[in-house]
Amino acid sequence: MNQTARLLTFSDGVFAIAATLLILDVQLPENDQSLAHQLVHLWPSYGAYAISFVVIGIMWINHHAIFEQINRVNRTFLVINIFFLLVIAFIPFPTRVLAEQLHGDARTAAFFYGLTMVLMAATYNALWFYAAHDNRLIAPYADPRVVSGISRSFRPGIPIYAVATLSALLSAWLAVALFAAIALFYVLESSLVGRTV
């Protein structure tokens, strides 16, 4: 296995585990209501589970799109990737907080969730722009239009998530709707990133 393949193996593992661990935080409350009632009223947990699962899934798809354009790695890139994965693996915690607090202090929970998304977008941008700067790690066979297309599609990540995060101060529901919309947008978009996959 070469270095790049190894990096992908470890990263795929973290993506798959972080996504699958999310379900451990979907839990029945301990109260006296009927099971059917409890299962229905868990919908914030299902929603938070689905949004985070799709976010991690998309990050994984895009992570591979990046590696389509790269044919070597160096130690700095490995380290940035570890910090990026550190944020990915952190996602189950704000997801749990959001699910638990959607009938409680929902605004704080949504703001905290959003902060994690901003951090994720930031480390993700760092990963890509470190590799793309001066074609540092870009493969000679990469199409320059695809590379600049990925750069173009990554730049809005931080501001979009920052706006959604700030909107939590107005309304948690607005913020969650925006988080879901962003996830849905990335799923549906037919961006250059998408087309390279």
Next chain:
Amino acid sequence: MNQTARLLTFSDGVFAIAATLLILDVQLPENDQSLAHQLVHLWPSYGAYAISFVVIGIMWINHHAIFEQINRVNRTFLVINIFFLLVIAFIPFPTRVLAEQLHGDARTAAFFYGLTMVLMAATYNALWFYAAHDNRLIAPYADPRVVSGISRSFRPGIPIYAVATLSALLSAWLAVALFAAIALFYVLESSLVGRTV
């Protein structure tokens, strides 16, 4: 690694993790009975664990059978696969509910478990029929009889699980027996899917 190999790596990870996480939900109750008594009376947990483990295992075998016939993926297929995996990774939750409630509100729990199975069959059918429609992603070397054999063996999935789910309204035990029988049937069947493996 090509796209298909990556997709399999991530999917294999989710299958393996979801199956292995099931054991975290097998837990001793907190009561004053003897340990031997508790361990014996946990049999609904063991049963739910075994059924769900085998279901996930079979889905994994069949997932690979699909990929025998496919030699390319596109973004839509990746997204359908994420939603399919989202349902697979969800299975530990209804399994836990079923195990906990088999001496409680068993009918609701079995119905909820069945709904998850129907959803799993639906996303799984979506995955296959998206790929097979007009041979969209089917490899040129695929045997048309195998492809149509897989289609034939997948179609009954939704109605079979729907019937088992509805039977939970009559009797939870009937429904669980049907879930076990369906799993056993898929294990024992010598279907076209099976024979391609």
Next chain:
Amino acid sequence: MNQTARLLTFSDGVFAIAATLLILDVQLPENDQSLAHQLVHLWPSYGAYAISFVVIGIMWINHHAIFEQINRVNRTFLVINIFFLLVIAFIPFPTRVLAEQLHGDARTAAFFYGLTMVLMAATYNALWFYAAHDNRLIAPYADPRVVSGISRSFRPGIPIYAVATLSALLSAWLAVALFAAIALFYVLESSLVGRTV
């Protein structure tokens, strides 16, 4: 990826996850003693963790030794493998029970742990002897002496674990010492299985 490589990927995943999940069951008790005291008195948890981790690690090494001799799989073999992995993934539960009860009903806990080991040995033997019977799945290039050496080294598994399990009825400590000794023996032995690795 061919069928055998896929099977190994999924199996490796289950081995690695089951081994790593063991640590979730090492937990501080909730009492008023000093932290140092609690950490020292957790030694049954550390011991159970270590024994089970090594057992799973050895099963993984031997699982690969089997696949050295095999060059094809069929559906029946896949299904036996799923049941074998079902037992492997179950190990964290009896490990947790053993760790919690070593100062409680230790004999029942050790007996239950032993039963799981017997079941593991049984499904593992089924896996190997299904493949080896009449050289059903054995590669043409396999050395017959290695194949019969593996068979010879596998046969004692069930009776050895059965004796250790029954010894739990006399003394839990004897049984645990035997479980540790068996694990250590497999680690140290220079068996044919070992030598093929």
Next chain:
Amino acid sequence: MNQTARLLTFSDGVFAIAATLLILDVQLPENDQSLAHQLVHLWPSYGAYAISFVVIGIMWINHHAIFEQINRVNRTFLVINIFFLLVIAFIPFPTRVLAEQLHGDARTAAFFYGLTMVLMAATYNALWFYAAHDNRLIAPYADPRVVSGISRSFRPGIPIYAVATLSALLSAWLAVALFAAIALFYVLESSLVGRTV
């Protein structure tokens, strides 16, 4: 797959899972303070999570650096690797204890965390020096300067962690600062290990 590739697959799995499981131990306390207050006061948990995640990530990078120089494995090496992974998979436990006790008995918790790090460095040294002794498992194409460079960079591991561990007896904060500094040092260093990656 050859033996070395298999070993890497299993090891990568344990690294990725151990790192990702760390988040399960970041949990909101059950008290009456505001959510924002709780989330801010969880910073010891975030810190412990980050340090352990980075430590495991670095061990994974270095583990691969070792395998750059090795082209064969034997049973003894496999067994040492299992004990090394046993320690890696143990890390979530002292991490959780440290996070929980940073406002409690922090010195004991930091000492316990340090002991685990010493054990990790010890098994890691055993792994490398077993392979490197008399070039036992070193590939013929390995550069002797790289091999001796790795040996040189590994030797300080045990004493450095031992000093940090002992410093916990003076002050938990000093010890944690040292743990963070060691992790940061390994991240930033441009050692021979690093340069081979």
